[in-house]
Amino acid sequence: MSTTLPQSVGPTPTASVPGLLAGYEHVLAGYSPQDFPDLSSRRFAPDVPQTASQALSLDTGTDNAHFLAIVTSAIGRVLGAYCGCSDVLLAIADVHEEKLLPVRVAWGDGQTWSDAAGGIGRALADPHWPRISPVELRNALELSAKQFTCPALISVGPLAFPSLGEGIPLVVELDRGNAVVSVTASERSCHPSQTRLLLSQVVALAAHAQEKPHMPIATLPPLTSELLSSYDKHPFEECRSVYGRVPPVKLATDHLTLQAAQQPHNVAVRWYGDLSTDGPIESYSAETITYVELNRQANQLARWLRQVGVENGNAIAVCMKRDVWFHISFIGILRAGACYVPIDAELPEERQQFIARDSGARYILSTSDLPCFASLGDITIDIKDPSVRKAIDQQRADEVALANPDDTSYILYTSGTTGTPKGCILTQRGLSEAIWAISAICANVELEDPSQGNYLSIASVAFDVHIAEVLVPLALGIPILSAPRSLLLEDLPYYIKHLRVSHVGIVPSLIEATMGAVQEDEESGHATSLRYIASGGEKMSDVILDKWASHPKVRLANFYGPSEVTIGCAARFMDKDTPRANIGHTFANVGAYVVDENMNIILRGGTGELVVEGPLVGRGYVGRPDLTQKVFMKFPNDGTERWAYRTGDLVRMMPDATLEIIGRIDTQIKLRGVRIESEGISSILRNAAAPKYSVDAMTILAKHPSIGIDQLVSFVACDSSVPIATRKGGKPSLATLRKAFAAA
Numbered sequence: 078m079s080t081t082l083p084q085s086v087g088p089t090p091t092a093s094v095p096g097l098l099a100g101y102e103h104v105l106a107g108y109s110p111q112d113f114p115d116l117s118s119r120r121f122a123p124d125v126p127q128t129a130s131q132a133l134s135l136d137t138g139t140d141n142a143h144f145l146a147i148v149t150s151a152i153g154r155v156l157g158a159y160c161g162c163s164d165v166l167l168a169i170a171d172v173h174e175e176k177l178l179p180v181r182v183a184w185g186d187g188q189t190w191s192d193a194a195g196g197i198g199r200a201l202a203d204p205h206w207p208r209i210s211p212v213e214l215r216n217a218l219e220l221s222a223k224q225f226t227c228p229a230l231i232s233v234g235p236l237a238f239p240s241l242g243e244g245i246p247l248v249v250e251l252d253r254g255n256a257v258v259s260v261t262a263s264e265r266s267c268h269p270s271q272t273r274l275l276l277s278q279v280v281a282l283a284a285h286a287q288e289k290p291h292m293p294i295a296t297l298p299p300l301t302s303e304l305l306s307s308y309d310k311h312p313f314e315e316c317r318s319v320y321g322r323v324p325p326v327k328l329a330t331d332h333l334t335l336q337a338a339q340q341p342h343n344v345a346v347r348w349y350g351d352l353s354t355d356g357p358i359e360s361y362s363a364e365t366i367t368y369v370e371l372n373r374q375a376n377q378l379a380r381w382l383r384q385v386g387v388e389n390g391n392a393i394a395v396c397m398k399r400d401v402w403f404h405i406s407f408i409g410i411l412r413a414g415a416c417y418v419p420i421d422a423e424l425p426e427e428r429q430q431f432i433a434r435d436s437g438a439r440y441i442l443s444t445s446d447l448p449c450f451a452s453l454g455d456i457t458i459d460i461k462d463p464s465v466r467k468a469i470d471q472q473r474a475d476e477v478a479l480a481n482p483d484d485t486s487y488i489l490y491t492s493g494t495t496g497t498p499k500g501c502i503l504t505q506r507g508l509s510e511a512i513w514a515i516s517a518i519c520a521n522v523e524l525e526d527p528s529q530g531n532y533l534s535i536a537s538v539a540f541d542v543h544i545a546e547v548l549v550p551l552a553l554g555i556p557i558l559s560a561p562r563s564l565l566l567e568d569l570p571y572y573i574k575h576l577r578v579s580h581v582g583i584v585p586s587l588i589e590a591t592m593g594a595v596q597e598d599e600e601s602g603h604a605t606s607l608r609y610i611a612s613g614g615e616k617m618s619d620v621i622l623d624k625w626a627s628h629p630k631v632r633l634a635n636f637y638g639p640s641e642v643t644i645g646c647a648a649r650f651m652d653k654d655t656p657r658a659n660i661g662h663t664f665a666n667v668g669a670y671v672v673d674e675n676m677n678i679i680l681r682g683g684t685g686e687l688v689v690e691g692p693l694v695g696r697g698y699v700g701r702p703d704l705t706q707k708v709f710m711k712f713p714n715d716g717t718e719r720w721a722y723r724t725g726d727l728v729r730m731m732p733d734a735t736l737e738i739i740g741r742i743d744t745q746i747k748l749r750g751v752r753i754e755s756e757g758i759s760s761i762l763r764n765a766a767a768p769k770y771s772v773d774a775m776t777i778l779a780k781h782p783s784i785g786i787d788q789l790v791s792f793v794a795c796d797s798s799v800p801i802a803t804r805k806g807g808k809p810s811l812a813t814l815r816k817a818f819a820a821a
Contacts, residue, residue: 153182158683176208184294190286306671320517341369378409380472389414419538482506500699514664516552530579570594582611690721
């Protein structure tokens with residue numbers, strides 16, 4: 078049984094002139110076309126049609142027109158979530174001529190399912206409602222040939238004119254007699270799993286719309302988690318199964334205790350204080366320390382810290398080279414129950430002092446050979462001073478049990494919206510859980526003998542990744558290889574080859590800039606020792622995926638995680654067909670939810686803000702209860718008291734619960750792995766103006782065509798009465814410029 082749509086009555090509306098809405102004003106006026114998202118889940122999806130079907134759960138007594146209106150409303154609601162909008166244009170196929178009947182499904186705070194279905198029903202019953210050809214619709218919306226005219230074409234029964242579906246990603250067929258809905262789409266537009274998910278969501282919402290027609294469209298009914306952007310963290314025993322290659326520990330530093338027992342005399346850390354490509358690598362000797370010695374000396378340092386007055390939770394800053402004593406100090410601080418605060422020796426003096434002051438550092442451990450040592454202040458201790466070393470050596474070296482899982486583990490400073498850095502507070506429990514997950518992912522890379530590998534420490538201590546570069550190799554029994562970062566970056570491929578690096582973590586821009594030589598060397602017949610590249614902080618480029626994602630020996634892992642969530646919270650191994658924006662699932666011990674602006678969990682496949690929950694989530698920001706309250710919270714609001722963090726990242730949860738990064742909901746940007754609050758830069762520019770001037774500023778990430786690399790660009794206006802956000806969309810006139818300069 079099928080629904081016959083009314084034929085057009087009267088003259089056909091004129092829409093042959095691009096942009097002319099004559100005859101369509103009541104349908105298209107105020108509508109903003111939305112691009113249909115890439116739901117293929119693949120980089121190289123074939124342009125092959127695929128069809129999925131599902132039975133509808135609607136009252137059999139529903140008349141044909143109302144049946145069509147309800148299902149169309151449900152389709153619009155689902156596709157609105159996918160497209161990130163609340164106003165969706167759909168096309169219903171005319172059964173008598175090659176025309177489309179355009180209808181809109183729009184919803185605000187109060188619009189109900191009855192309102193939406195009623196509007197569509199009136200359109201179906203109105204003989205004067207516009208019938209329009211696909212070309213006319215494209216012209217009326219001023220779309221390019223590459224843009225889809227609308228996200229879906231709906232047909233009652235088989236499509237009478239197949240050409241109507243050209244230029245539309247989804248073709249929906251309603252079989253009224255059998256109460257079945259089918260969707261046909263190219264795999265290049267929509268993965269089969271996404272098509273099945275869409276059908277399930279449409280069926281569920283259509284049933285809800287019929288059962289509760291007066292409920293607001295914007296409010297989703299209770300749905301199963303598979304239909305929502307919801308991925309709960311696993312119970313502990315399931316995490317043990319997922320991360321079975323790495324034992325769970327109470328504290329992250331307990332991994333060192335295990336290695337000291339299992340391979341006491343193997344090398345734990347190799348430090349090259351000097352390196353050069355001018356001579357053979359064999360001419361440079363490394364300072365080393367074994368697992369048992371690292372364990373013993375870290376215990377002694379922990380007891381010495383307690384002797385000099387350090388208590389649980391006290392902040393101890395470290396400004397050192399990444400040498401052997403850095404590793405002793407780092408582990409000793411954590412074992413003392415204190416809080417590690419990294420200070421990059423290359424930071425400006427003002428920023429170093431701010432971090433020490435804002436964190437409330439009890440002491441700063443450093444070495445007098447650093448140029449910044451004298452400026453660090455009176456609380457600075459030269460860890461290599463003979464008297465200090467003697468005091469440490471006098472301490473007992475047996476195991477210490479001073480730290481607790483709920484103690485603060487470290488504070489890491491990130492950019493702030495006012496130009497002032499924010500100190501993220503992380504816990505010992507979160508650090509232990511994060512290292513468990515990250516190490517288990519790394520453990521999937523097979524090494525015949527981990528003790529023969531080398532895990533390169535190359536990250537700046539301004540990034541929390543450097544903590545993983547210490548604790549992950551300790552968890553896996555892989556030696557840590559460290560050297561001055563500036564030396565390594567002079568010729569990273571050379572050092573990866575000649576120091577026989579097996580594991581490295583670098584941002585995508587650095588992979589692209591330096592790692593090509595590694596592959597070229599391999600192609601010339603030289604085998605590479607490299608087995609694992611961990612990357613994050615930016616989207617990967619297609620060039621990186623083409624070169625490394627399906628390498629026969631090297632595994633490429635894509636990591637994601639804001640500093641507020643203990644190093645990382647999602648990851649996946651990449652292959653050549655993986656979309657570069659896909660960051661995989663959140664870790665098994667991390668829950669993930671995608672929400673709208675009102676913190677409601679949205680339909681899976683929709684775009685919204687990522688919220689993560691679990692033990693990896695930090696406590697908040699040092700001395701900033703206002704900012705802490707804004708982004709740290711108990712969520713979901715279901716009485717379970719789970720602690721969560723609003724990431725500010727705009728994402729889409731795919732059918733398999735992996736996440737694709739789309740962008741940001743705020744002004745934060747990433748440049749070469751560095752997290753930057755662009756509003757912080759703009760704020761500094763505004764405040765730099767003389768008091769008599771009212772200056773507006775906006776900072777963006779842009780790429781000049783003649784340079785070809787991302788750069789920060791700030792726009793400044795001397796007249797703040799017109800915001801730059803408004804100005805940037807137009808061209809300044811000479812009269813406007815003269816007026817502005819005259820006023821200045």
